[in-house]
Amino acid sequence: MTPVLEARNLKRDYHIPGSLFKPAKTVHAVKGVSFTVEQGKTLAIVGESGCGKSTLARMVTMIDPITEGDMLIDGRKVDIAHEPLTAEMRSKVQIVFQNPYGSLNPRKKIGDILTEPLVINTKVPAGERRDRAMAMLKKVGLEEKHYGRYPHMFSGGQRQRVAIARALMLNPRLLVLDEPVSALDLSVQAQVLNLLADLQDEFKLTYVFISHDLSVVRHIADDVMVMYFGEAVEYGSRDQVFGNPQHSYTKTLFAATPRVDVDAIRARIERRKRVA
Numbered sequence: 001m002t003p004v005l006e007a008r009n010l011k012r013d014y015h016i017p018g019s020l021f022k023p024a025k026t027v028h029a030v031k032g033v034s035f036t037v038e039q040g041k042t043l044a045i046v047g048e049s050g051c052g053k054s055t056l057a058r059m060v061t062m063i064d065p066i067t068e069g070d071m072l073i074d075g076r077k078v079d080i081a082h083e084p085l086t087a088e089m090r091s092k093v094q095i096v097f098q099n100p101y102g103s104l105n106p107r108k109k110i111g112d113i114l115t116e117p118l119v120i121n122t123k124v125p126a127g128e129r130r131d132r133a134m135a136m137l138k139k140v141g142l143e144e145k146h147y148g149r150y151p152h153m154f155s156g157g158q159r160q161r162v163a164i165a166r167a168l169m170l171n172p173r174l175l176v177l178d179e180p181v182s183a184l185d186l187s188v189q190a191q192v193l194n195l196l197a198d199l200q201d202e203f204k205l206t207y208v209f210i211s212h213d214l215s216v217v218r219h220i221a222d223d224v225m226v227m228y229f230g231e232a233v234e235y236g237s238r239d240q241v242f243g244n245p246q247h248s249y250t251k252t253l254f255a256a257t258p259r260v261d262v263d264a265i266r267a268r269i270e271r272r273k274r275v276a
């Protein structure tokens, strides 16, 4: 089967112009990484701040151009530096950002936030846009009454549910989740992770999940790529990478990370739900 996402030796440089006192320089943010993600699977990308995770996320989401290498989505090469992006390709990949407080326009009602991608990218009529947004609210665990409310009326976890709903409005194939639960309390993190797992099952979604939190990665990933200074120093199945890390950086990273038991939190939430 053709993978939903394939990256071949992807590179991204940033050119920083010089000034009177500083020479111009080039930052090699991503130095040639290759990976594939099959439909319905989750690739987690981990690494410390500055290793190139967000740059990679922006290339995969077709926000940033690729400096060198190839990226294929559903087997089709994408190169936004040389070819205009079609609405069809744009709708295939959507992103959810870390900060649910900054990523939603505070002046727009939830209904407008959800229908906006349809207004911009499709010819779906207004009535159907509303119906689809209402249905999506329910899919992410919110209610129809939330349609007319503003983002400030929601908790962090609810806002992240809205951001996920917005990302799904165009029926994407691939979701790039850039630290989607890092800003949330632990118990809320588990709820949002459960939601993402349910949505993945229901819509056969493919995830690229960027995180610095190894306990979260262990919970959700099928495959794991560890990045270090722009390079993929480790790439394999979750069990391979966690069970038998090869690179010294990965070993140090794992040794330095306290394990938060997400499974235990999830079980506790389920128990509470049963009691309530």
Ligand SMILES: Nc1ncnc2c1ncn2[C@@H]1O[C@H](COP(=O)(O)OP(=O)(O)OP(=O)(O)O)[C@@H](O)[C@H]1O
Pocket (backbone or CB within 6 Å): 014, 015, 016, 027, 028, 029, 047, 048, 049, 050, 051, 052, 053, 054, 055, 056
């Ligand atoms: N727009 C830019 N212009 C110049 N350099 C940049 C730009 N964006 C990122 N960089 C540099 O590229 C490298 C990788 O940054 P990137 O933000 O992708 O890393 P990251 O792993 O996502 O870090 P964080 O978790 O802190 O966001 C860093 O050295 C960063 O300073």
